[in-house]
Every structure is written in structure tokens, then in C-alpha cells.
Amino acid sequence: MRSLWLLLGLGLLALSHVQASTDIADELLDEDLDLSDIDENEEEFLRLLEEKNKIKDIERENEIATKLAEVQHNLLNPVVEVDLCETMSCGAGRICQMHNEKPKCVCIPECPEEVDTRRLVCTNTNETWPSDCSVYQQRCWCDSGEPGCTNPDNAHMHIDYYGACHEPRSCEGEDLKDFPRRMRDWLFNVMRDLAERDELTEHYMQMELEAETNNSRRWSNAAVWKWCDLDGDTDRSVSRHELFPIRAPLVSLEHCIAPFLESCDSNKDHRITLVEWGACLELDPEDLKERCDDVQRAQPHLLG
Template sequence: NRNETWDSACEVHRQRCLCNTADPGCRHEELRHVHIDYYGTCREMPECSENDLADFPRRMRDWLFNVMRDLALRNELPDAYLALEHEAESNMTKRWTNAAIWKWCELDGHPHDNTVSRHELFPIRAPLFALEHCIAPFLESCDPNRDHRISLQEWGKCLELEEDDLTARCAEIAKDEEANASDLHDAFV
């Protein structure tokens, strides 16, 4: 990104659209991939040291699990993910893996294509950007082939999880969510 302040999120998306369609209104070719890092005034972020970056996967795994657990305790975790949370609570070896699967599935929203794009990362990046100076280089390292997409395997490797422990459960979770939504709709019809 260009460390640039924009007047609105709408203007960022407009400029990206203009550049993606080769419109003469495109200010610079690299704006095809521009995205919002965070909202608010510009901040001078400290450098992410090698040691901080090396420790970041552990901090991120802990944070993901704690957020998942807190959402479950407040009854704000969608039902489809509760089984992952319960399994993580009762089986310590599943704690970090299930939290990683939960967040990755949640981020893989639109379109649901079994990859997480840089734009789909915004809900995790923006709130952490001001608090965690290593979030940007960490997320960059999750996309080693630089295709602007993170697969579940890349996500797991980035979080230093065993690949054998990761299974793409998002499709079954999405089906459960659809079934629950359908049941809820039927209850109100």
C-alpha cells in the first residue's frame, strides 16, 4: 500500500475500479490493488523486528483462540462454529488449529472460493494494525506466491500449524449456517 490518506472508503474503491478497468481516471496503475489498512489519522508505525515477527504467529494463534472463546461465551459465535470452539476447549491440541480454521472460514466470505483475498483480510487487519506493528509483514508472509490470495494451507503454515491438522471444513460449516438460516426462516413464516 502507499501509506496515503483518502477522503473516503468510497474514493479508494472508486480508484481501484477505475484502475482495474484501465479507465483514464486511474491515477496510478498500482492502485489496482489498493486497500484500506485502517481508519483514522495516519500513524507512524514502529518497525517490526525479526524477533517480533518470529513471535507473531504464537501471539496471533492465542489471539484467535481468545476471540473465538469470548464470542462463544457471549453467545455471539455463529452456531456453525460452536462445535469447533467446544472441541478446542476440550482438546488442547485442537485449540490453535480450530481457531485458525474458524477465522479463515469466516474471512473467506465473498466470494466463498476457498481462498482469502487481501480485501477479505480487512476485518482482521484493520483492528490490529494500530496495536500490532507486525500484522502487515505477517500477512504478507502468508502469501508466499504473491497471488493476493491465502489458501488454508498457507494460513496454517503462516501460523506455524501442522498441515495434517488443517481440514477445509468451511463448506460443511457454510451448509450448517444455511440450514440454520432456513430453519429460522421456516419458524417465522
């Protein structure tokens, strides 16, 4: 900033010297200076001319000071255009656009064309869509009654799992009996992997370290971590919607995940408490130390 002011000051100073030299010649012909009334004495003439130049210099200095003040004001108080859409959340399938100088959420007009089959998604209506964007867009169109809606019922559809729709495999017998163990191991391995990549908050990291050094806390800490992580609205229960991040990626890989999660909701109220979560993972309720307050109060801080 100091360099900027120095360059600006030198530039204006040089400009004032050039103008001063030009103005002296102009002032000799200035109508305000009546040369017929000046004594032929050269000293008197020079004195009057010097006074005239001093007045001009003062006026010029005031003009320069005013310009500098304007520049300083603009630097310290820049005009910032606020994008009202930046602070507006529209949700999946919608974007913010300005209408009559006001932000408004509208259905996303176009989804990227997907050629990767890994981007395919299967909805709860057992219909394959090219991407999650196309599902959310269709849901928005149907919810808003727009021409792009192919079926009014699509206003309530959601992604069931990633990948093309397929015939569900039954989970029974030994597969179903052994799944809680596989689920516990999977939760702990995911937690460990995130810790190794420094992608856990400080409190999650402490829980993972405790699980590493205390075998009695190995599975229970991983279970509590994931349950707290899924409880996005912090109401001490996990809804079907909040289960999406754990269900959708696994359905096409693990055929027992859907019936397992259904079994966790023992009272069929469409919500899973920590006690229910621990029970379906076959954990001792005494080992489930509820630490969500500590976790959720913690500021996100990646270690490492």
C-alpha cells in the same frame, strides 16, 4: 380480524335501519307509487307499500353486500408499493435512487461529519481521511468522473487500516519470531469471546467447544474458523481484499500484522490457501481439518 368484521357489520346494519325509516316517508311521495289508483282500503294500501319496501330492502342489501365484498377484497389483497431500491445492492460509497421510475446506483451525496478521531482511516496511499464513508465516496466520484474527485488515482484507493496514518514500525527479530504464537492466541480468544456472547453459528460453536475440551485442537480449530470466515466467496483461498476485516483493525495496534500476512502468501499469488495459513501460524498441516463446507452450508443460527 373477526372483531373488525363484527364492527363493520353492526355499523352497516344500523345505517340501513336509519335509511329504512327515512325511505318510508319518501316512498309515500314516490312518483312510481300512484296513490290515485289505490283503493281506500287501508290493508291494500299497506300491502302495496310493504311490497315497495321489500324491493327497496333487497336493493339495499345488495348494495351493502357489494360494499362488504369490496372491503374484504381490499383487506385480503392490499395494494403494496414495492420499493425497487430495497432489493438493489450498490456497494460501498453508493446508494440507490430512482431515476425515470428505475433504480440506479449513484455516489453517496454526503457523508456524516465525524468528530471522533477513532473514525479516522488511513488509505494505501498513506493519506488520512475523516471516515470510511469519505474514502468510499471519493473512490466512487473518481470512478464515475464526477467533479468531487480530487485525484483520478483515488478510484483505486482502499482503506489500509483504521486510525490516523503513522510511520510504520519495523517488525523484526524477536517480535517477528514470536508473532505467530500471539496471532494463534488472539484468534482463539476472539473465537471464545464470540461463543460466550452467543454470536457464533452452530457449526462454529461446535468447533469452539472442541477447542476448549481438546488442547490439540485449540489453535488449529481457531485457525480454520478464521480462515473459513474470511473466505467469503468460498473459493478455498483468501484474497488480499478478504483479509481486510482482520488486517485493518490491527495494523495501528500490532505492527507485525502486515508483514505477517505478507509472509502467509508464500507463492506470492496474492491468495492464501489453508495450507499457507497454517504454515505461517506454525501449525501441523495434519491438524488443519477443512470443515468450511459444513460451516458455509449451515444456516446462520445464533445459539442461546
